[in-house]
Amino acid sequence: MTDITADTATGASAYAAAYEQSITDPDAFWLDAARDIDWTTPPTRAVDGSRAPFYSWFPGAELNTCYNAVDRHVEAGRGDQPAYIWDSAVTGTTETITYSQLQEQVAAFAGALAAEGVSKGDRVVIYMPMVPRAAIAMLACARLGAVHSVVFGGFAAPELAIRIDDARPKVLVTSHGGIEPTRKVPYFPMVTKALELSSHTPSTVIVAPRHTEFPDETLPETPGVTWSYWDDVVVDVSPADPVPVAATDPLYILYTSGTTGMPKGVVRDNGGHAVALAWSMWNIYGIRPGDVWWTASDVGWVVGHSYIIYAPLLVGATSVIYEGKPVGTPDAGAFWRVASQHGVSALFTAPTAVRAIRKEDPEGSEVAKYDLSAMHTLFCAGERLDPHTHQWATNVLGKPVVDNWWQTETGWPIASNLRGLDPMPLKAGSPTVPVPGYDLVVLDGQGNELPAGEEGNLAIRLPMAPGTLAGLWNDDERFLSSYMSAFPGYYSTGDGGYIDSDGYVFVMGRTDDVINVAGHRLSTGSMEAVIAKHPAVAEAAVIGVRDELKGQRPVGYVVLKAGEVRDPEQLRAELVEMVRQEIGAVATFRDCTVVQGLPKTRSGKILRKTMRQIADGQSDVPVPSTIEDPAVLDALAPFLRGEK
Ligand code: COA
Numbered sequence: 342m343t344d345i346t347a348d349t350a351t352g353a354s355a356y357a358a359a360y361e362q363s364i365t366d367p368d369a370f371w372l373d374a375a376r377d378i379d380w381t382t383p384p385t386r387a388v389d390g391s392r393a394p395f396y397s398w399f400p401g402a403e404l405n406t407c408y409n410a411v412d413r414h415v416e417a418g419r420g421d422q423p424a425y426i427w428d429s430a431v432t433g434t435t436e437t438i439t440y441s442q443l444q445e446q447v448a449a450f451a452g453a454l455a456a457e458g459v460s461k462g463d464r465v466v467i468y469m470p471m472v473p474r475a476a477i478a479m480l481a482c483a484r485l486g487a488v489h490s491v492v493f494g495g496f497a498a499p500e501l502a503i504r505i506d507d508a509r510p511k512v513l514v515t516s517h518g519g520i521e522p523t524r525k526v527p528y529f530p531m532v533t534k535a536l537e538l539s540s541h542t543p544s545t546v547i548v549a550p551r552h553t554e555f556p557d558e559t560l561p562e563t564p565g566v567t568w569s570y571w572d573d574v575v576v577d578v579s580p581a582d583p584v585p586v587a588a589t590d591p592l593y594i595l596y597t598s599g600t601t602g603m604p605k606g607v608v609r610d611n612g613g614h615a616v617a618l619a620w621s622m623w624n625i626y627g628i629r630p631g632d633v634w635w636t637a638s639d640v641g642w643v644v645g646h647s648y649i650i651y652a653p654l655l656v657g658a659t660s661v662i663y664e665g666k667p668v669g670t671p672d673a674g675a676f677w678r679v680a681s682q683h684g685v686s687a688l689f690t691a692p693t694a695v696r697a698i699r700k701e702d703p704e705g706s707e708v709a710k711y712d713l714s715a716m717h718t719l720f721c722a723g724e725r726l727d728p729h730t731h732q733w734a735t736n737v738l739g740k741p742v743v744d745n746w747w748q749t750e751t752g753w754p755i756a757s758n759l760r761g762l763d764p765m766p767l768k769a770g771s772p773t774v775p776v777p778g779y780d781l782v783v784l785d786g787q788g789n790e791l792p793a794g795e796e797g798n799l800a801i802r803l804p805m806a807p808g809t810l811a812g813l814w815n816d817d818e819r820f821l822s823s824y825m826s827a828f829p830g831y832y833s834t835g836d837g838g839y840i841d842s843d844g845y846v847f848v849m850g851r852t853d854d855v856i857n858v859a860g861h862r863l864s865t866g867s868m869e870a871v872i873a874k875h876p877a878v879a880e881a882a883v884i885g886v887r888d889e890l891k892g893q894r895p896v897g898y899v900v901l902k903a904g905e906v907r908d909p910e911q912l913r914a915e916l917v918e919m920v921r922q923e924i925g926a927v928a929t930f931r932d933c934t935v936v937q938g939l940p941k942t943r944s945g946k947i948l949r950k951t952m953r954q955i956a957d958g959q960s961d962v963p964v965p966s967t968i969e970d971p972a973v974l975d976a977l978a979p980f981l982r983g984e985k
């Protein structure tokens with residue numbers, strides 16, 4: 342267990358006591374936290390390890406997540422308070438939805454889903470831009486006990502098809518399209534193509550229209566599917582009441598990138614999720630009921646699920662839904678404009694967004710144009726908050742900038758500075774300390790715990806905190822092999838790092854082939870699989886190299902088949918287009934070089950880590966002794982270093 346006691350440099354006694362109890366007596370700690378949730382059957386136990394390493398939370402208890410996020414606040418007199426404020430910088434629109442209005446709209450849409458045959462346990466795929474109806478669709482599923490699976494709008498048709506086939510939804514909810522600063526992204530071609538590619542077919546597609554932005558689109562016709570507009574399906578339906586579900590029943594599936602092309606369907610439960618997220622809002626983020634909170638992310642990512650849609654509403658706060666970018670919609674003052682206009686108490690975004698603002702406005706002169714007096718903190722997550730960015734944001738805002746480290750799998754922070762529970766001194770480059778519930782350790786390759794300051798694999802002793810993944814959808818084996826087998830008794834995070842002698846955590850990056858581009862988690866393996874389909878390509882490696890703005894960017898190296906001669910620029914353009922078509926623009930795949938060979942171990946594994954280290958300009962990169970032919974690496978090195 343991490344050694345943080347009252348007399349360490351942090352002086353963090355409230356934290357130390359909470360952390361200690363959460364690890365030594367998780368039942369007492371989390372049953373106490375569970376009192377902030379309304380249950381139809383209250384829990385009597387917190388953690389259930391009878392199927393370890395599959396842990397579940399609050400066995401025997403029942404609740405409805407939507408009731409906790411919406412109805413109970415109306416009943417408590419918050420009906421007229423804004424639940425969501427939609428601020429669409431790309432359309433110049435703002436809209437406020439109060440808790441009462443939200444209750445009405447969610448109940449109506451849940452009624453419409455029920456009329457389409459959706460009930461408890463059924464899946465609904467949601468492929469939506471950043472509009473309030475994305476949130477309403479998610480909450481409507483939760484109301485029925487149905488399981489939503491939101492797919493990020495930047496993914497192309499084949500990625501949507503993979504998720505449709507895995508989740509097997511009864512209904513797909515979509516829209517006319519999304520709006521990027523430089524172009525409109527129509528969804529109908531993507532959805533119809535995905536339906537063509539998938540073997541499973543949902544019976545209904547419901548479209549939240551954007552007639553003004555997409556005036557020429559008409560509803561498609563696809564075999565076996567009824568396409569309807571949202572506004573039509575809610576007419577004359579009976580509003581649906583919240584359906585109590587088991588705390589252990591799934592609330593959603595969120596697919597995330599693994600090391601192979603097939604994404605992992607992270608399953609989130611209802612009870613643990615509600616308790617953990619509600620606990621986090623005050624203890625981690627310092628947010629109280631009635632505060633205005635803004636997470637500038639996308640509903641397609643876990644940060645969007647947890648901190649745009651669910652957590653702020655679980656505690657009766659107001660959540661801003663922003664459709665826009667940090668820059669270009671229209672300028673680098675966009676975030677400060679939104680924060681001041683809506684009286685935001687705390688803003689949560691990805692470091693990339695801060696770097697994008699810094700690039701356009703290095704002096705931070707846009708900040709001075711807006712009244713940010715309501716804002717107490719800037720939170721960052723999604724990728725490492727590098728010390729330079731941390732320092733810049735702290736200087737220009739004059740407010741604490743707080744990093745927090747977590748993953749799709751955990752659903753909420755593993756490490757943070759706990760702003761409500763016990764604020765601690767900030768150290769640039771560190772997300773501070775393990776959050777109560779997470780027994781975080783650093784392990785060497787053999788699973789031995791490493792002392793303070795030594796870098797290794799960040800792992801969490803089981804059980805993890807409530808709200809963390811309950812499993813992978815329909816794939817227990819992959820759950821075990823991905824997370825539980827490297828270090829038995831621990832969850833392996835896939836991140837490397839260390840914990841210093843003050844107990845501060847430093848997360849240095851992934852230890853696998855997952856990369857993080859602009860706060861978006863991507864699989865190099867899936868890009869390699871796409872590139873390898875090109876008729877001229879014999880083999881390919883994609884690595885994530887350091888990028889000033891986006892943290893990392895994918896770069897491909899391809900070996901051509903014997904006898905193939907291609908114009909390098911033409912080939913690059915073809916491969917880039919293939920990745921855009923197969924994975925989506927979000928892959929940000931732009932660089933690709935033809936090389937003579939790829940360095941491999943004697944068992945045929947490409948030495949991607951060694952390649953990445955050279956490309957990142959590291960000196961004295963150790964060459965594994967298992968390398969098959971060192972000459973191949975020597976020949977490739979100038980390409981990796983950008984000298985050729
Ligand atoms: N729908 C369709 N396309 C999308 C999309 C969406 N929801 N989101 C991104 N894309 C497209 C972009 O238009 C871009 O396309 P292009 O190659 O044709 O220009 C491509 O995907 C890459 O997008 P991105 O990596 O976001 O780059 P960008 O240059 O458009 O924007 C930033 C850069 C830094 C402004 C942007 O990445 C950002 O705001 N990042 C914050 C990330 C974040 O919130 N992460 C969530 C975790 S907290």
Ligand code: AMP
Nearest residue numbers: 722723724725745746747748749848862
């Ligand atoms: P995702 O599942 O998309 O949230 O991505 C999770 C991964 O992003 C983690 O495994 C880390 O590699 C990285 N990550 C997220 N937040 C941080 C952070 N605060 N510091 C360092 N890395 C982070």
